[in-house]
Amino acid sequence: MHGVSRQNSLIRTQKTFDHSYQRQMDKFHFLCTMLPCLILLFLHLLCPANAALNNIATVPFGKGFSPLWGEPNIKRSADDKTVQLHLNQNTGSGFKSSDLYSHGFFSAKMKLPSDYTAGIVVAFYTTNGDVFKRTHDELDFEFLGNIRGKAWRFQTNMYGNGSTSRGREERYYLWFDPSREFHRYSILWTTKKIIFYIDDVPIREIIRNQEMGADYPSKPMALYATIWDASDWATSGGRYRTNYKYAPFIAEFTDLALHGCAADPLEEIFSSSCIEQDDQLDSASYASISPQQRMAMKNFRHKHMYYSYCYDTLRYSVPPPECLIDPSEKLRFKETGRLKFEGRHRHRRSKRSRSQDIGARNYGNEDED
Numbered sequence: 001m002h003g004v005s006r007q008n009s010l011i012r013t014q015k016t017f018d019h020s021y022q023r024q025m026d027k028f029h030f031l032c033t034m035l036p037c038l039i040l041l042f043l044h045l046l047c048p049a050n051a052a053l054n055n056i057a058t059v060p061f062g063k064g065f066s067p068l069w070g071e072p073n074i075k076r077s078a079d080d081k082t083v084q085l086h087l088n089q090n091t092g093s094g095f096k097s098s099d100l101y102s103h104g105f106f107s108a109k110m111k112l113p114s115d116y117t118a119g120i121v122v123a124f125y126t127t128n129g130d131v132f133k134r135t136h137d138e139l140d141f142e143f144l145g146n147i148r149g150k151a152w153r154f155q156t157n158m159y160g161n162g163s164t165s166r167g168r169e170e171r172y173y174l175w176f177d178p179s180r181e182f183h184r185y186s187i188l189w190t191t192k193k194i195i196f197y198i199d200d201v202p203i204r205e206i207i208r209n210q211e212m213g214a215d216y217p218s219k220p221m222a223l224y225a226t227i228w229d230a231s232d233w234a235t236s237g238g239r240y241r242t243n244y245k246y247a248p249f250i251a252e253f254t255d256l257a258l259h260g261c262a263a264d265p266l267e268e269i270f271s272s273s274c275i276e277q278d279d280q281l282d283s284a285s286y287a288s289i290s291p292q293q294r295m296a297m298k299n300f301r302h303k304h305m306y307y308s309y310c311y312d313t314l315r316y317s318v319p320p321p322e323c324l325i326d327p328s329e330k331l332r333f334k335e336t337g338r339l340k341f342e343g344r345h346r347h348r349r350s351k352r353s354r355s356q357d358i359g360a361r362n363y364g365n366e367d368e369d
C-alpha cells in the first residue's frame with residue numbers, strides 16, 4: 001500500500017513538476033513569440049512614430065493651390081480643406097501648388113476612386129516641368145487603376161535635370177484598399193535625401209550622393225495632383241481600359257501640407273535665401289527614420305515591392321549610383337527587375353515587346369496580369 005501510494009505521490013510530484021515545467025516553458029515560449037512585439041512596443045514608447053505626421057500644419061486649398069486643368073471637375077468643400085478631382089467623359093482634372101519650393105515636405109490625405117478604375121491614373125507629384133522644359137526635375141507617386149477585387153498598384157519615380165532616359169521606377173502593391181479611407185501620402189525632398197511616405201511608413205528612401213550629379217532633383221519644384229485617362233498603359237499594359245459607365249471617377253484630397261521655402265525658380269538657383277528653411281527641413285522629425293520605421297520600410301519592401309529599376313539589369317547593367325543592392329533581396333528579382341515568384345498573382349507574357357514600350361513608364365508592367 002505504502003509502496004503504491006508512495007509511487008503515486010512520486011508520479012504526482014513528477015506531474016506537478018511537469019506541469020510547472022510546462023508552465024515555465026509556456027511562459028518562455030510566450031515571451032519568445034512576444035519578444036519582437038515587446039521590442040517594438042519599447043521602441044514605440046522610446047521614439048513615437050512621427051507623431052508629427054498626424055499633426056502637421058495643413059493649408060486650405062485656396063491658400064496654397066490653383067487649378068491646373070479641367071476646372072469644372074475640381075470640386076472644393078465649403079471649408080476649403082478638401083478638394084475632389086473628377087474624371088468623366090469630357091476631361092480629367094488637376095491642381096498644383098501656386099508656389100514652387102526650394103525643397104519641401106509635400107503631403108496630402110487621399111482617397112482614390114472606388115470600384116472599376118482600370119485605365120485611370122491618379123498622380124501626386126512634384127515637378128518644375130513648366131519652367132524647365134528640357135531640364136526638369138520630378139518626384140512621383142502614381143496610382144495605377146485597378147480592376148475590382150485586385151490589389152491596387154502604384155509606382156514611385158525620380159528624375160533630375162531632364163534625366164528622362166534614366167527612369168528610376170519602383171512598383172508596389174498597396175497593403176490596403178486606398179478607396180475606402182483617407183491615407184496620408186508624403187514626399188520629403190531635402191538637400192540630402194528623398195523619402196516617400198505612406199502614412200507613417202517610409203516606403204522609399206533615396207540618399208543623395210556625388211555620383212548622382214544632377215540626376216538628384218535640385219531646382220525648385222511645385223506640387224501637383226491629377227486624375228487622367230491612361231488607358232493605353234496604366235492597367236496591365238493597356239489590356240483593361242477606362243469604362244465610363246462607372247464615371248465620374250473621384251480622387252479626394254484633404255489636409256494638404258506644403259512645408260518648405262517658396263522660391264522663384266529662376267532666381268533661387270543663384271540665391272541663398274532658402275538655406276535656413278532648407279536646414280530646418282533636414283532637422284524636421286519626418287526627415288529622420290526611427291528604427292521602428294526602418295523595420296516597417298524593410299517589411300513593406302520585402303512584401304509589396306514587385307519591380308525595382310535597381311535590379312533591372314537588362315536596363316541598367318550597372319545599377320544607378322543611389323542603388324543600395326541587398327544581395328538577399330537581389331535573389332528575389334529577375335534580370336527584368338521583376339519578382340521571380342509572385343505567389344497570388346498569375347502571369348501571362350504580354351504581346352508587346354519591350355522595345356515597343358512608350359517612354360520609361362512601362363517598365364515593370366510587361367508581364368502584368
Ligand SMILES: *[C@@H]1O[C@H](CO)[C@@H](O)[C@H](O)[C@H]1NC(C)=O
Pocket residue numbers: 135161162213214
Ligand atoms: C543639366 O542639363 C543641361 C542640359 O543637358 C546641362 O547643360 C547642364 O550642365 C546640366 N546641369 C548640371 C548641374 O549638370
